[in-house]
Amino acid sequence: MADVNYEIPEIQDEIETPRLKEGASAHLGPYPAQEKHMAPLGFPAARVEDWQSKGVEKLGELLKKYRSLQVYLDICVKCGACADKCHYYLGTRDPHNMPVQRAELMRGVYRRYFTPAGKLLPGVVRAHDFDEETLKKWVTYFHQCSQCRRCSVFCPYGIDTAEISMAAREIMDSIGVGHKYTTEIVGKVHTIGNNLGIPQPALKGTLEFLEEDMLDTSGHEIRLPLDQPGAEVLLVAPSADFFSEPHIQSLMGYAKVFHQAGISFTISSYASEAANFGMFIGSFDQKRKIAARIAKQARELGVKRLVVGECGHAWRVAYSFWNTLAGPWDFLDPNYPVPQHICEFTYDLYKKGALVFDRDANDDKVVTFHDSCNVARATRMGDRPGGQMMIPRELIRATCNRFVEMDPDTIGEKTFCCGGGGGLLTDELMELRVKGAMPRVTALKRVMEDKEVNFLGLICAICKAQFSKILPIYGIPMETVGGVHQLVSNAIQLGAKRGIV
Amino acid sequence: MPSFELNGRTYETDEDGYLINLADWNQDVAKYLAEGESVDMTESHWEVVNFLREYYEEYKIAPMIRILTKAIGKKLGKEKGNTKYLYDLYPGGPAKQACKIAGLPKPTGCV
Numbered sequence: 001m002a003d004v005n006y007e008i009p010e011i012q013d014e015i016e017t018p019r020l021k022e023g024a025s026a027h028l029g030p031y032p033a034q035e036k037h038m039a040p041l042g043f044p045a046a047r048v049e050d051w052q053s054k055g056v057e058k059l060g061e062l063l064k065k066y067r068s069l070q071v072y073l074d075i076c077v078k079c080g081a082c083a084d085k086c087h088y089y090l091g092t093r094d095p096h097n098m099p100v101q102r103a104e105l106m107r108g109v110y111r112r113y114f115t116p117a118g119k120l121l122p123g124v125v126r127a128h129d130f131d132e133e134t135l136k137k138w139v140t141y142f143h144q145c146s147q148c149r150r151c152s153v154f155c156p157y158g159i160d161t162a163e164i165s166m167a168a169r170e171i172m173d174s175i176g177v178g179h180k181y182t183t184e185i186v187g188k189v190h191t192i193g194n195n196l197g198i199p200q201p202a203l204k205g206t207l208e209f210l211e212e213d214m215l216d217t218s219g220h221e222i223r224l225p226l227d228q229p230g231a232e233v234l235l236v237a238p239s240a241d242f243f244s245e246p247h248i249q250s251l252m253g254y255a256k257v258f259h260q261a262g263i264s265f266t267i268s269s270y271a272s273e274a275a276n277f278g279m280f281i282g283s284f285d286q287k288r289k290i291a292a293r294i295a296k297q298a299r300e301l302g303v304k305r306l307v308v309g310e311c312g313h314a315w316r317v318a319y320s321f322w323n324t325l326a327g328p329w330d331f332l333d334p335n336y337p338v339p340q341h342i343c344e345f346t347y348d349l350y351k352k353g354a355l356v357f358d359r360d361a362n363d364d365k366v367v368t369f370h371d372s373c374n375v376a377r378a379t380r381m382g383d384r385p386g387g388q389m390m391i392p393r394e395l396i397r398a399t400c401n402r403f404v405e406m407d408p409d410t411i412g413e414k415t416f417c418c419g420g421g422g423g424l425l426t427d428e429l430m431e432l433r434v435k436g437a438m439p440r441v442t443a444l445k446r447v448m449e450d451k452e453v454n455f456l457g458l459i460c461a462i463c464k465a466q467f468s469k470i471l472p473i474y475g476i477p478m479e480t481v482g483g484v485h486q487l488v489s490n491a492i493q494l495g496a497k498r499g500i501v
Numbered sequence: 502m503p504s505f506e507l508n509g510r511t512y513e514t515d516e517d518g519y520l521i522n523l524a525d526w527n528q529d530v531a532k533y534l535a536e537g538e539s540v541d542m543t544e545s546h547w548e549v550v551n552f553l554r555e556y557y558e559e560y561k562i563a564p565m566i567r568i569l570t571k572a573i574g575k576k577l578g579k580e581k582g583n584t585k586y587l588y589d590l591y592p593g594g595p596a597k598q599a600c601k602i603a604g605l606p607k608p609t610g611c612v
Contacts, residue, residue: 031516180516185610195610202560209568240611243565244596245584247611275611311611425611427517427597461611 006431008473009091009438011445015410017084024094028432030143030424033178040187041286044176051175052130056113058174059106059130062167063114069167072159073110076100082151082161087416088144091435096141099151099161105137106164135177142168143179144432146422147280148373153413165422166282173281181426186277189290194239194273200227203269206242214252220494222259224251228266229301233258235265235342236274236294236318237309238461246482247464250310253485256492257346261354265307271297274314275461279321280423287317288325295326304332306339310483312372312460313421315341319379343459344381346488347391350398357491362400365455367487368447369393369403370440370467371415372460386412392484396457399491404451406443416440420466437470448476457484507533519600519607523557526604534602538593546590546602548577553603563600563608 035045048054063070082099084090089097096102104126111118111127118127128134147162172178188197198206207224214222225231235258241251258265271294278287298306306329308318318339323329329338337344349355371389381387389412396403410416419436447453456471458464458481467481502521504513507530513521518537520526531550535542542550552572556564564572566584574582587595596608 181609188610196562196608196612197610198562199560202562205560206565206568209571213567213571238611243608243610244612245566248565248567426609465611 004434004473006434009435011438011442011474013446015090015439015442018090018093020095021093022095025088025092025097025144025432025435026094026140028144028429029140030426031180031428033180033183037180037183037187038173038176038178040190041173041183041283043173043178043183047176051135051177055130055135055171055175056109058171059109059167060114062170063110066163066167068160069163072103072164073107075157076103076107076159077157079156081154081156082159085151085154086145087148087150087419087439088146088432088436091419091438092144092432094144096137097144099155099159102141102145103159103161103164105134105141106168109134135172138168138172139177142172143424143429146373146417146420146424146436148417148421149377150373150414150416153377162422166279168282169280170282173283179281179423182277182281182423186281186286186290189273189277189293193270193293194242195275195277196239196243198239198242198272200269203242203267203272207267210248210252210255214255218256218494220259222252222255222494224255225264225266227269227301228264231264231266231301231303233263233265233305233307234271234294234298234301234303235267235307235309236271236314236339237267238274238311238314239272240461240465241309242272244461244465244468246468246486247310247461249489250483250485253483253487253489253492254309254342256489256494257342257349257355257485260492260494261349266301266303268297268301274308274311274318276314276317277423279313279317287321291317291322291325294322295329298329299331305336306332307342307345308339309342310459310461310464310485312374312462316374316378341381341388341391343392343395343484344387346485347382347395347398350395356493357399357488358493359399359401359491361491362487363402365400365487366402366404366451366453367396367400367455367457368406368444368453369396369411369457369484370406370418370444370463371411372458372463373415373417373421375459376413376415389413392457392459395484396487399487404447404453406447410439410443416443418460418463418466419470420462425462425466433466434470434473437466437474441471441474441476444476445474454480455482456480457482457487459484505533515607517601517607520604523604523606526554530604531602534604538598538602540591540598540602542602545577545581548573549587549590549595549599550603552576553599553605557603557605563596563605566595569595
C-alpha cells in the first residue's frame with residue numbers, strides 16, 4: 001500500500017468540531033478529464049478559450065432552468081447552522097468545506113454577474129469575478145462535496161448544497177473542465193453498459209461462476225439469469241455487485257430471495273448498471289440517457305417489475321427521478337411499487353411469509369446499520385414516512401439476533417456520508433476520503449468498543465467500497481463491511497417452503 | 502501524459518502509473534512496476550499476473566476476486582485459494598495492485 005503522507009484523524013470518543021485550518025485541503029483535487037472522456041459526453045474536449053464568459057452564461061442558463069438554484073444562492077443568511085455538519089469539514093478542518101463557504105464560491109460569482117449591487121460595487125457585497133483563482137477553487141472544493149445533503153437537514157431554509165455543487169460541476173463540464181473519474185465512468189455506461197466496463201461475455205461468465213459457487217455451497221440450483229425475455233422482474237444492480245467483495249455477497253442474497261420466492265427475474269447486460277453518475281456531474285442529459293437504457297430493456301425484455309439493488313444514489317435517481325427521466329412506466333405491474341428497492345422487495349416477501357430466516361446463522365455478528373445518504377435523505381421505501389430507514393433495519397432484525405444502533409446524531413436523516421459519495425470514490429482523493437470518513441468511524445468505533453459490534457450493514461456499493469478501503473486504515477478489519485443482503489443470504493432457509501404463500 | 506523510461510523505451514501510463522497500452526507489457530515492465538509498488542516478484546506473484554493477463558485477453562476486464570482466488574486454488578492448492586493469500590502477495594489489493602503489475606487498466610467504478 002502506498003505510504004500515507006498525511007495525518008490520519010485521531011478517533012475521539014465523540015465527534016468534535018475542529019479548529020479551522022485555512023487551505024488544509026486546498027491540495028486535494030480530482031484528476032482532470034481528457035478529451036477521450038469529455039468528447040463522447042458532448043462536453044468540450046479541453047478548456048474553451050472564452051471559458052469565463054461561457055461559464056457565466058451557463059450559470060445564467062441554470063438559474064432560469066432551476067429556480068431552486070437561484071433561491072439557494074439568494075436566501076442564505078449566514079446563520080452558521082451548517083458550518084459543522086459536513087464530514088469533510090470535520091475531517092479536514094478546511095473552512096471551504098463548511099457548506100456555507102462552499103456555496104459562497106458560487107454565490108460570489110452569482111452576485112458579481114447577476115445582482116445590481118455586485119455589478120456596481122463588487123467589493124461591498126463580496127462579489128468576485130469568475131477568474132482563474134475562482135475556477136481553481138471550484139475544481140477543488142466542488143469536488144470535496146459528496147452531495148450527501150446532511151447540511152440541508154440543519155439549514156433553516158433547506159438550502160441544498162448538493163444542488164449547488166451539481167450545478168458547479170455542470171458549469172465546469174460545459175467549459176471543458178471535467179473530472180476524469182466521473183466522466184470516464186459515464187462513458188463506459190454508454191459504450192459497454194456499466195460503470196466497471198464489464199462486457200456481456202464477462203458478465204455471463206461471472207454469473208455462471210456464481211451460480212456454480214452457490215450450488216457448491218448451498219446444494220440448491222440458484223439462478224442468476226442474464227438477458228432473459230419474459231422474466232417477471234428486471235433486477236438492476238450496481239455493477240460492483242458483479243465484481244467486488246463484499247458486493248457479490250449481496251448479489252447472491254438477491255438471487256436466493258428470488259429463488260426461494262419462486263419469482264422469475266433477469267439481469268440485463270445492456271442495462272447492467274443501477275448507478276447513474278449523471279447525477280454526480282449535474283447533467284440532466286446524461287442522467288436521462290443512462291436511465292433510458294433501463295427503460296428500453298424493461299420494455300424489450302417484457303418484464304412486469306423493476307427491482308433496484310443495493311446502491312444508494314441509484315435509488316435516489318430511481319425513486320425520485322426515473323419518472324421524469326424515462327417514464328411513463330405504465331407497462332409495469334401497478335400492484336407493486338415502480339420501481340421497488342431490493343430491501344422493500346425482500347421485506348415484503350418476508351412479511352407475507354414467503355421467506356424463512358434463521359437468525360442464528362448470523363450469530364457470529366453484532367450488526368449496526370449505516371444509513372446511506374441518498375437513501376436516507378432523498379427517497380422512501382414502503383408506504384410509511386421513514387420507511388427507507390425502517391425497512392433495512394427490519395430486515396436486519398429479521399436475519400440477525402443482535403442489532404445495535406450508532407449515535408442517534410449520526411443515523412437516519414442525520415447520517416454521515418461514508419466519505420466516498422458523489423463521484424469522489426477515486427484514489428487521487430484518498431486523503432479526503434480517509435478524513436471525510438472520520439465522523440462515521442468515530443460513531444462506529446464507539447459501538448464496536450461498547451457493544452461489541454463487528455459488522456457494518458450497508459445498502460450502497462459506494463459505501464461498501466469506501467469502507468472496505470478506509471476502515472483498515474483506522475485499524476478496523478475489512479471483514480466488518482458487508483451488505484444487508486449478505487445477512488439475508490446467510491440466514492435464508494432454502495427449500496423451507498418454497499414460493500409465495 | 503505521464504510515462505516512464507525502461508531499457509531505452511518510453512512507456513505511457515495514466516496518472517496512477519497504469520500502462521496505457523496493454524501490448525507494451527513484458528516481464529521487465531512488470532518487474533519495474535512491481536518495484537514501484539514495493540512488491541518482490543516471486544513465482545507465486547507471476548501466477549497471479551499471468552492469470553490476470555489471460556483472463557483479460559479473453560474478457561477485456563479483470564476478473565472478480567472470487568474467480569481469481571478459485572483459479573489460484575485450483576492451480577496451487579486449496580489453502581492458497583483465498584483472499585488472504587492474495588492480499589499477502591499484493592498488500593495494495595489484488596484488483597488494483599496486481600492489475601497494475603499485469604499491465605491491465607485500473608478497474609474503476611464503485612470499487
